[in-house]
Amino acid sequence: MASDLMFEKPILELQKKIEDLRKFSKESGLDFSEEIATLELKVKTLADTIYSDLTDWQRTQIARHAGRPTTLDYIKGMCTDFLELHGDRAFADDLALVGGIAKLEDIPVTVLGHQKGHDTKENIARRFGMPLPEGYRKALRLMKQAEKFGRPVVCFIDTPGAYPGIESEERGMGEAIARNLIEMAALKTPIVCVVTGEGGSGGALALGVGDRVYMLENTIYGVISPEAGAALLWKDASQAQRAAESFKLGAPNVYEFGLVDGVIPEPRGGAHRDPQATIAAVKEQILVALRELMELPVDVLVEQRYQKYNKMGHYANG
Amino acid sequence: MLKDIFHKKKQRYATLTSQDVAERLGRTRPQAPQPDVSVPEGLMSKCKRCGEMTFTKELEKTLRTCPRCNYHYPLNARERIDVTLDEGTFIEYDAQMTTVDPLGFPDYVTKIEREQNKTGAREAVVTGEGLIYGFPVVIGVMDSTYFMGSMGSVVGEKITRAIEQAMAKNYPVLIFTASGGARMQEGIFSLMQMAKTSAALAKHSEQGGLYVAINTYPTTGGVTASFSMLGDLNLAEPGALIGFAGRRIIEQTIRQKLPDDFQTAEFLLKHGMLDMVVDRKELKATLATVLELHGGVRDGE
Numbered sequence: 010m011a012s013d014l015m016f017e018k019p020i021l022e023l024q025k026k027i028e029d030l031r032k033f034s035k036e037s038g039l040d041f042s043e044e045i046a047t048l049e050l051k052v053k054t055l056a057d058t059i060y061s062d063l064t065d066w067q068r069t070q071i072a073r074h075a076g077r078p079t080t081l082d083y084i085k086g087m088c089t090d091f092l093e094l095h096g097d098r099a100f101a102d103d104l105a106l107v108g109g110i111a112k113l114e115d116i117p118v119t120v121l122g123h124q125k126g127h128d129t130k131e132n133i134a135r136r137f138g139m140p141l142p143e144g145y146r147k148a149l150r151l152m153k154q155a156e157k158f159g160r161p162v163v164c165f166i167d168t169p170g171a172y173p174g175i176e177s178e179e180r181g182m183g184e185a186i187a188r189n190l191i192e193m194a195a196l197k198t199p200i201v202c203v204v205t206g207e208g209g210s211g212g213a214l215a216l217g218v219g220d221r222v223y224m225l226e227n228t229i230y231g232v233i234s235p236e237a238g239a240a241l242l243w244k245d246a247s248q249a250q251r252a253a254e255s256f257k258l259g260a261p262n263v264y265e266f267g268l269v270d271g272v273i274p275e276p277r278g279g280a281h282r283d284p285q286a287t288i289a290a291v292k293e294q295i296l297v298a299l300r301e302l303m304e305l306p307v308d309v310l311v312e313q314r315y316q317k318y319n320k321m322g323h324y325a326n327g
Numbered sequence: 328m329l330k331d332i333f334h335k336k337k338q339r340y341a342t343l344t345s346q347d348v349a350e351r352l353g354r355t356r357p358q359a360p361q362p363d364v365s366v367p368e369g370l371m372s373k374c375k376r377c378g379e380m381t382f383t384k385e386l387e388k389t390l391r392t393c394p395r396c397n398y399h400y401p402l403n404a405r406e407r408i409d410v411t412l413d414e415g416t417f418i419e420y421d422a423q424m425t426t427v428d429p430l431g432f433p434d435y436v437t438k439i440e441r442e443q444n445k446t447g448a449r450e451a452v453v454t455g456e457g458l459i460y461g462f463p464v465v466i467g468v469m470d471s472t473y474f475m476g477s478m479g480s481v482v483g484e485k486i487t488r489a490i491e492q493a494m495a496k497n498y499p500v501l502i503f504t505a506s507g508g509a510r511m512q513e514g515i516f517s518l519m520q521m522a523k524t525s526a527a528l529a530k531h532s533e534q535g536g537l538y539v540a541i542n543t544y545p546t547t548g549g550v551t552a553s554f555s556m557l558g559d560l561n562l563a564e565p566g567a568l569i570g571f572a573g574r575r576i577i578e579q580t581i582r583q584k585l586p587d588d589f590q591t592a593e594f595l596l597k598h599g600m601l602d603m604v605v606d607r608k609e610l611k612a613t614l615a616t617v618l619e620l621h622g623g624v625r626d627g628e
């Protein structure tokens with residue numbers, strides 16, 4: 010399988026051995042059940058070891074797995090009556106960032122997120138989930154619309170980063186991201202964000218200022234991609250693994266830093282092993298958060314959000 | 328096949344050499360290398376753009392702009408404060424705040440020490456308050472000579488506190504940006520400073536406070552994607568490099584050479600991202616006008 014991850018190889022090899030043994034047992038009529046049981050136990054122990062303590066680089070690989078649910082999968086899997094809304098009203102509709110209105114159980118919500126494709130063709134059309142400025146401006150338009158109608162906002166974050174191109178600079182990528190940050194910080198309606206894959210730098214944060222920000226267990230959130238970070242710091246993109254570990258960008262680390270509000274467990278091996286279960290877990294966490302946040306008076310909500318971001322950072326007062 | 332994605336767009340720029348651009352902008356570059364004039368260290372400064380040698384004393388009069396081609400020499404934080412605020416009016420905030428190493432990042436502590444020794448600065452921003460032709464302001468000045476002006480926790484915290492001071496005192500905020508972007512060595516803590524500073528600006532704005540961002544060479548990455556672009560007025564110095572993504576990353580992505588004026592203050596003005604590009608020699612007066620137009624009251628009046 011092309012989408013197998015390198016670090017899972019020992020498990021997959023053992024599983025194949027068991028499979029072969031079963032087949033041979035069937036064909037030859039010999040009883041290998043004892044050997045098979047031993048091997049199965051070995052697989053379990055090995056999987057427990059590998060999956061219980063994934064490194065940040067391993068999580069990076071899972072976070073980028075092509076089989077993970079995308080934003081539209083989450084929206085369609087957890088909402089009803091989804092209407093996708095398009096365009097920033099100024100320039101274009103960006104396919105790398107989708108959004109709309111829908112019902113989450115009984116709650117009308119505005120849903121937004123970076124959109125990767127499921128295959129190469131779709132990925133090209135959606136720029137691998139890397140938005141242009143008009144994508145962020147569409148997101149902002151929909152958030153202001155949500156504020157007007159008192160709908161909570163739910164953001165799904167999964168991007169390698171904002172798209173680095175000529176048109177991005179011409180149309181003010183910096184301003185587009187910055188505008189989202191300042192507006193989200195003061196938006197008078199609850200915002201819940203979930204990092205569902207790659208949380209790539211400013212391009213991720215532009216959908217990531219929320220009252221509650223969660224990360225799925227095998228996702229990453231960083232100031233730069235491990236590859237670009239390695240190239241920048243050590244002039245060697247092949248040191249991406251070292252960069253991933255140094256940046257400590259896996260969900261459990263980011264949670265430990267106090268920069269996100271929770272980690273949502275994934276099915277063993279990653280979200281791609283059971284997308285439905287993953288979507289259900291994300292939905293449950295969003296609902297718990299929304300029910301709590303919607304009880305708060307809006308000024309308390311916004312002030313709590315301010316205080317939360319105000320505390321982020323480590324320094325000494327000298 | 329994949330690489331073809333980024334080829335779809337036709338190149339929209341005529342290819343110009345830097346010489347062409349210089350000529351078009353009326354700044355011809357010297358054809359021959361400058362003769363080596365031996366002068367005592369520090370007595371004269373050489374313009375990075377046109378090569379003109381100017382007495383450093385003379386440069387101080389022009390606020391460190393080249394008398395021949397108007398190249399704006401970069402200023403460190405102290406120099407910027409000197410040319411911006413009325414003499415003797417600056418009161419510094421949080422001067423003692425220092426960097427910690429939240430990730431235990433390889434070599435970070437050593438690098439901080441080296442930067443501090445090299446520049447004599449403590450961090451990449453100096454904040455405080457002072458007067459501009461008598462008008463009180465809270466000011467933040469980034470320093471690209473320290474650690475590329477990168478934004479880590481200290482930069483974010485000092486800027487945030489300065490904005491909060493401005494709210495308490497009802498002062499306008501001026502921030503001179505100069506930054507290579509986020510401080511890599513503080514990882515996601517650096518990223519979150521973008522949200523933190525923007526949140527403070529949201530509050531300041533809601534209170535009706537004036538914020539002027541002055542983009543100077545170079546303003547890039549996370550600073551461009553936060554407070555440098557959030558001014559009620561966004562200003563810049565001539566020729567300042569301002570951009571989100573690095574030039575090399577864009578060139579790698581699109582596999583094209585970028586035009587010479589790409590990501591300059593003039594390019595951003597043309598594309599609607601800046602209100603004004605202001606010559607350093609007129610900047611203080613321009614800021615005073617802006618302050619006055621926003622109801623500024625001179626100290627002591």
